[in-house]
Amino acid sequence: MAAQKRSENGFPDEQAPDLEEANPEFEILLNYLKHHRGCDLTCYKRSSLMRRFNHRMQSIGIESYPHYLEYLQYCPEEYRTLLDDVLINVTSFFRDRHTWDYLAATIIPQIITRDPANLPIRLWSAGCAGGQEIYSLLILFAEAMGIEACLQRVQAFATDADETAIAQARQATYSPLEIVGLPEELRDKYFRQTQQGYIFNSELRQTVIFSQHDLIQDPPISRIDLLACRNVLIYFNSKTQDAILSRFHFALKSTGFLFLGQAEPLISRRRIFQPIDSSQRVYTKGESLELEDYISLIPPSSDRPTERSFVMENNFWKTAFETSYSARLAVDIKGQLLFANQRARTLFDLRIEDWKRPFQELKIGQLIDSHIFNQSLYGDRDILVLNSIEWKTDEEIQYFNIEISRVLALKNQVLGVNLTFIEINDYQQLSKQLSATRTELASISQALKKSKNELKKANKKLESAYQELEILHQDIYLSHPQSQPSDRA
Template structure:
């Protein structure tokens, strides 16, 4: 491969980008990188890299245009369809088969750009597991260095042209149409986690079952590719798979991965790689002795951290759990599986104390935060007390690498202090009680003498009370007999009243005349079946209602003065004929007679009403029958 001549001005530009914006492009292929920067410079009519650096210092918005020119985001759904078919038919079934039914499946899409390949993975896994199990078990971490591309990926909104490569069945099942756009299903989108990640500077996501990085490394030089692949090797589980793009090969780094299908660029993690080789690759060092020295120091540091008598965890600045020592694992039931998990997903982040806000406070104030005597409930009866210290881990350039949190168990001291306080209080109480007891003892002796005399008097009173109780018992027996007699009389009167009611109801039913009884407030008390037939309202619909609110064919308002005269006792009998409309809608002449309802006083009024035409018809019919019988 032809080497590219180093341009000092261009290298100064790369250093400036790294220091001012945190983008480290020094590992990219110089030919490709220079070509893209030149293209941006030509659009601004700038000739030299030095002049362009001056332009960046003046115009801060130019950074966005430059990064968009460098970070070309080329991706698509099911790009290189044959490779995806092999992945779906051969790799993913084995991946699922090697996992327990309750185990999580972790996938990383590195260099995800606008998210098409991450959502392609989501569709394939959802098809194999079903949507419910997919939501429970699968986590797809999709990362890129370009924030604009990540924002587009989070929206999951694509044009019809973008989703053209998605099979119709999957498109209908996993996309919702909004206007001219296709939006990936929101319930499955929660399992796809997007975040900014620099493959060279940020720690790799660990415990992966599948790592997809398609045509991302082809922009880096050979040395940088080796460092990235060493990180990928570290990130994968022993049974994990690596899925690369067609433009990428591992010929120079074959010791890290074993090819499963070279045509489709699918590799398995090589298990023969030792720790030294991986550290050398990740540390980018060619010196065996220094790498071994670094490895020994790393193991020594880990052993010292792990054997610390105080529980300690370390979280990086992106909120990921990085280190947990033995004491912390035992204290909070953590395991190696929790490493590289987001700290906010762990119970430790909010119990026994809300740590996330305290971490932010430590970052903001740039100082350690200490909490004392934090109570932690172990069970319904047992508690533990911890001194918690949150210490920000700061580099010399004032940026933060993360935070260290220690948990010092002070339960024995707290319990000892509480026991001491209780003992002092018990001692003071005992002295006071002893003095009080002596005084009470003297008083008690005097009271006992007085009580003895009172007992003798009480005994005499009890004998007298017993005699009174016997007399009261006899009176109660007599009262009980009287109550029994009254109860029998009430039963007889109730039976008589029931017979009277039955008799009255029989009379009302036998009458061929409508009878309505109202109280002094015009509320209906009786509404017999003839009135039901006449006006079409049932008894249960009118009882306790005012007669003047009824909607029937009888002009009730014309009766108001007549009813008032009956209720006031002015008139004992009144009658009137009114034009009305019966329940069948036929015009009739209704005869009404109104009389007061008398008890000791007037309790209401009785309204008798009849259809005159019906009565006349009945009379005529009876006369005809009588004549027929005579003939």
Template sequence: MSEQVAEGNGEFESVLAYLKEARGFDFTGYKRSSLMRRVRRRMAQVGTEAYAEYLDQLQVNPDEFVALFNTILINVTGFFRDPEAWEYLRAEVVPRLLAERSPDESLRIWSAGCASGQEAYSLAMLFADALGVETYRQRVKIYATDVDEDALRQARHATYSSAELEGLDEQKLEYYFEAQNGRYGFRKDLRRSVIFGRNDLVQDAPISRIDLLVCRNTLMYFNAETQTKILERFHFALAPRGTLFLGKAEMLLSQNRIFEPIDLKRRVFRKASNGRASYNSSFTHGMGQHRGLEVPITERLRELAFAAGPVAQLVVTEDELLAVVNDQAELAFGLSERDIGKPLRDLDLSYRPLALRGLVEQARLERRSLRIKDVEWRRAGEIVWYEVHVNPLIAKDDTLMGVSVVFHDVSGARQLLAELERTNRQLESAYDELQSTNEELETTNEELQSTVEELETTNEELQSTNEELETMNEELQSTNDELQTINDTLRDRSLDLDEVNEFLESIMLSIRAGIIVVDSDLLIKTWNRGAEDLWGVRRDEAEGTHLFNLDIGLPVTDLRPMIRTAVTDVAYENTVMINAVNRRGRDAVIRLRCAALRGPDGTSHGALLTMEDTAAEV
């Protein structure tokens, strides 16, 4: 059984080695139990049981990397997650951090393991509340990093659903977010101060000069050795007395006293002023641990190293006497060995390029490091900019030995920063223009896509119409041929039709009864001789006239219902006796028969009225 476990572990290590070799992700520092559990979960999802089999699948299916990383890197996050700790950060940590820095000093914040960005934007809201939006935009930079590119992509987009904003109070939601197509986007003017980038805490170099480092619920995924390495990198990243904010489930496992607890319950720590991390400090360890060197030689080496230092540096005693000056300080400020032992107040350096005595006294009394930025010094017709660090020198027995003053020449960096800021402004402007252009292009693309679809539909309809027209053309040609044949036939039969018409006319003249035929619009189509004799209206006067417009002795308006029924009902037929006045002005009783005029198609085409004077019959 133990051999099987060992074999399984070996195969699992092969998977980790392949991930590091193929994709550059080094998971060897993660806790094996958690890591194996998550890899096994993904293996179960794809239906594989052996690590070797799953390694084959990774080699043949590149898309499987993404699914595996999403399973390993569980990005559980939220806005102001663990509210009690964030409230402590707001009420205690941020005010102290601001009080320790000058009003114009910039603030650098690092959100390590930022996932999809909620933690970084929570920090942005926290400092915007504390400083005000305008000051925040001028002073604060938030660096948000993660190894998960998909999470970083979502974080850069800065839009969240209602469910992801659950728990955020209405005031913050309304002030810091804007509704965008059913989602909520973080304010663009504050979004620009948050810089997202990929950073592997195990392999990549840390960001430096950080005032507040937030890394919550990330260290817990690493083993103790890897956690120690990461914490040493964090120690290097933080500025003097910088603050570290961890998750509630995490503790500092490093045995080095490189961080001091501020509040253990909320997992807030401060960079220890006398702590020493091993990151990037091989020179210090090499000198202190080499026992073969004699003490005088070591002291001489230290003096030479101090004198040859690349930055201007000097040391004053507790009594403010100049004790040590290196070569760079002598060249920069015109000092020499004759000035050693003189009181600082007697030297020009005490008041230029800055009021140094007050700073030395403050560092000595408060026993804390001071950093003064943007110190201008005119030398030999040129302007040099310094960042001055004033550090108290405290012995192991907590005795104050003196104060070290270091002048860092930041002229080049200042120029680069100015160029960088100018470039950033240009990039931001270009980004806004590109964003606007991109949105316009997306809109235009959608419109073009819609137009293409409409044109395709129209083309199909035109194609169908063309086919129908071709069919109709063939039918019309055939009909034309038939009509030509019918026309020839009708021409041959026209004489026969004239004879038929004459015959029908003879019949109508022979019938004594009055006959009136109307069409469906009640226009008179036939008016025979009998009708002329009854009512005294000639045929040419009656035909084409509306029946109800005739001024005759027949009360046609009383017959309206019966006639309209005959027009619409093909089966209608009725006979009535009505009182009328004939053409001679005499009263007459008329037998009137009304029937529908049946057409060949079986529908009513009008009405047929037959009228007889009953007195004439007697």
């Protein structure tokens, strides 16, 4: 591979292309594994992959890929042995010790003190192999905050594509050779020696959730503070590395850290991660993900071209979901959430796990009556507008006008609907204020009317009293004429 010019921050100025040439016979072998065994190795670097296959073939005396394909077809048990050879699980406790010392001194204290003590700390070891990596992380956190605090606050996830590795990691039992290099004080504090080997602290082990996970196919775990994926990316081609890094970006909190292996400097077509210390392979989030990055989060389908691929080929994503002030969602013909733009993900707290879920099972989907939604999706109206729809959260109440427009392919075939949420909070607030003012004015008007009537009644009473006084005065005058002054000459 040709030398590549790098910028000052350690990233390449341009992503180097993969220069490996495909071997047709080897590709046929990979396609067999993908379609008949459910194991997709097509995203791995061909040079590394062919080297591992050749190693396995030589061990059983097979010289060609076609012959090995026949052997796989007639000997099903060979498949598992092959995977053990291909998915190399080489790791150790505190591998590259200086990098772990850097984590302990610089990164872990930041994670512990950054958030309030009642918030969980979430760790993810992606490609965990036999578990040494996730247990090394737990030891560092337990040393920094104490075992009890670590048990209460740390949530750990360990994943790998190899179920054999996951099973080994769950057992957390290691031979004396496997813990060579582990400081004696840490070994005595966190391991119990048995006849089977050294067993990791059972309480700390129970804080780890282990699962089989494909970095390419499966959704990433979210809200992660520290994501360790060491010497895994080196086995993938550059396009797949980009897709995995987009998933890692999505998985991390805005303040999270990515921890890679010494053999894999971060190379990406965009600077979505920036190094804290490139020599230690520790990174934080850089540039935000773009539309293409979010599309790459959707697992690739092995099906034949469908309506969805037709939509993408016709630039549907770029025309319907460009970054805009309004929140936008796309729902396919099956009624499943297909995509959401940045504003929608933020506003409605949508996550990667919500993709492909029925739209009306989502909280935001419950704002739209099922009959109205089905009418917009399967009826004959191209555009449907719902006015002044209220969205309540724990913090506030918001209002939207929702425009539901159908997305049509050639020959007016309906592919799904595009929902645009137009925020009318200011209008609604003014409307409420105006309504309140009108109510207040009506109340004042009623009060004035009542006061006017009471004043009118009071005036009538005064007038009546005045007339009575006049009559009384006349009666007194007529009854006592002598009391009147006489005229004198």
